[in-house]
Amino acid sequence: MEPNLQNIKILHLDSNNPLLLNQLVSAGFTNDEDYTSSKEKIEEKIQNYQGIVIRSRFKIDKSFIDKASNLKFIARVGAGLESIDYDYAKSKNITLIVAPEGNRNAVGEHTLAMLLSLLNKLNKADQSIRNGKWIREGHRGYELDGKVVGIIGYGNMGKSFAQKLRGFNVEVICYDILDNVGDNNAKQISLPELKEKSDVLSLHIPWTPLTDKMIDKKFINDFAKPFWFINTSRGKNVVTDDLVVALKSGKILGAGLDVLEYEKLSFEDLFLSDKNKIIKQPKALNYLLHADNVILTPHIAGWTFESHEKLAQTIVTKICDLYS
Numbered sequence: 013m014e015p016n017l018q019n020i021k022i023l024h025l026d027s028n029n030p031l032l033l034n035q036l037v038s039a040g041f042t043n044d045e046d047y048t049s050s051k052e053k054i055e056e057k058i059q060n061y062q063g064i065v066i067r068s069r070f071k072i073d074k075s076f077i078d079k080a081s082n083l084k085f086i087a088r089v090g091a092g093l094e095s096i097d098y099d100y101a102k103s104k105n106i107t108l109i110v111a112p113e114g115n116r117n118a119v120g121e122h123t124l125a126m127l128l129s130l131l132n133k134l135n136k137a138d139q140s141i142r143n144g145k146w147i148r149e150g151h152r153g154y155e156l157d158g159k160v161v162g163i164i165g166y167g168n169m170g171k172s173f174a175q176k177l178r179g180f181n182v183e184v185i186c187y188d189i190l191d192n193v194g195d196n197n198a199k200q201i202s203l204p205e206l207k208e209k210s211d212v213l214s215l216h217i218p219w220t221p222l223t224d225k226m227i228d229k230k231f232i233n234d235f236a237k238p239f240w241f242i243n244t245s246r247g248k249n250v251v252t253d254d255l256v257v258a259l260k261s262g263k264i265l266g267a268g269l270d271v272l273e274y275e276k277l278s279f280e281d282l283f284l285s286d287k288n289k290i291i292k293q294p295k296a297l298n299y300l301l302h303a304d305n306v307i308l309t310p311h312i313a314g315w316t317f318e319s320h321e322k323l324a325q326t327i328v329t330k331i332c333d334l335y336s
Contacts, residue, residue, distance in 0.1 A: 015335055017041050020084075021060060022331075026067040028089050029324035039332055055079045063087065065327065072096040077104055085109055085334060087327050091116075091168065091314070092246065094219045109330045112168040114323030115314030120172030122313035123214055123244050126268030129307055130240055131156055136304040157181045162210030165217035165245065166193045166200065169314075173214055174198040185209060189222070204234075212240045219246035229254040232263055240265050244313040247271040252296040259303060266305035270313040272297070 017040035024033060024045045036043055044061075046054060051070045058064070058080040065087045066072070072086060074097055083106050086096060091112035101108055129135060132153035140147055159182050163170045166186040174184050174197035186198040187206045194200030201209075213235070217223050227243075227250040241264050243250055252273050258264040274297060293301075300306050314323075 017335060020062045020335065022063040022065060023054075023058070023061045024065045025054065026065070026069050026089070028065070028067070028327075029320050031321065032065070032089070032324035032328055035325075035328045036331065039328075041331075051076065058083070063331065065089065066095075068095050070095075072101070074100050077101055077106070080106075085331065087331055089114075089323050089327050092218050094246070107334060109327060109334075111323045111326035111330070114326040115316075115319035116168040116172040117322075118316040118319040119169045119216075119244055119313045120176045122270065122309070123169075123173045123216075123242055123268075124176045126242050126244070126270070126307055126309070127212060127214070127240065128156065130242075130266040130268050130305070133305075135307055139304075159183075159211040160185065160209045161212040161214065162186070162206045162239075163198060163214050163216060164188075164203075164206070165215060166190075166198060167216065169244070170214075170216035171195065171197065173216065183209075207234045208236045210235065210239055211237060212242070214242040215245045215249060217245050217249060219248050223249050225249070225251050227251065227255065229257065232258045235263070238263055238265050240267070242268040244268075244270040247273040247275050252294070252300070256296045256299045259299070259305065266307075267300075268307045268309075269300065270309045271311050272300075272308075275311065 019042070021042045021044065022036060024043060025047065027047055033043055033045070055076055058076065059082055061080070062082055062084045063086070064083065067089050072095060077083070077097060077100055085107040086101060087109040088096065089111060091110055093108060093110060096108065098108060133151045137151040140151065157180060161177060161182050161184045163174060163184065163186040166188040170186060174186065177184050178197060184198040185201050185206055186194060187201060187203045192200070215227070225248070229251070232254060241255070250273060255264065255267065259267060274294065300308060
């Protein structure tokens, strides 16, 4: 017997593309919205719900899960699960739903854009002209053609980036903790071999205890050649102090960073006070803000108009499939 979907109550904790809520309502689910209450206030009523839809508003920890005694699923409108106590939720037979398919194309395109901009010094050249200077030799760039691009993490995002590199006459190699994930777009090799060959390193990994502070001084210095570095995964995968040292020494030729280790868990703020002024600025961050071989974006690699819709649609489909 199919369940009566009206009896499935879903609490939406973050705003999303309207199609997500509208389609779940049309499917017959009962939906409530609460985008402002504190975590404590949400915990007082969470036992009334079978599902929650969240982005990264607050951490779904053991305390929250214990109070969510009737919870059947947690749907995160995004790709990562670092804000959810994954193991504890699974132990309570709660289904975890994510949507990496929804923004993988956006991340692949953004990563490529960052790399090409770095190689061609586009941000530096643009600023120079805006400052009234016309300098050609000082903005001579490098071609991607013939380079070896190393990708660490060959899931949805890594595969998307590799696919975008087709036609650039580059060798694409990848490393992943899972076996046999390589394909026609990237050859899977060992991590030491990737460090030996790469001219470019692009991270596409989650933030886990295994990857926390993974890119540190030793990791960087293990590379045989100076390299360009792109990070569109998570900021806390990188020791920023060590990254800056490598940028200063020339070991890292340039960096494209969509994420920073200083981000709040919600990804919405970076050391912001009530007056939207930076109140704390580590020396490493200050260096990045002024370096002309660094490109920074505010965690928007997967944040396109198209992905906003795709993420929502993916979540709707997976929730409906859970009850079909």
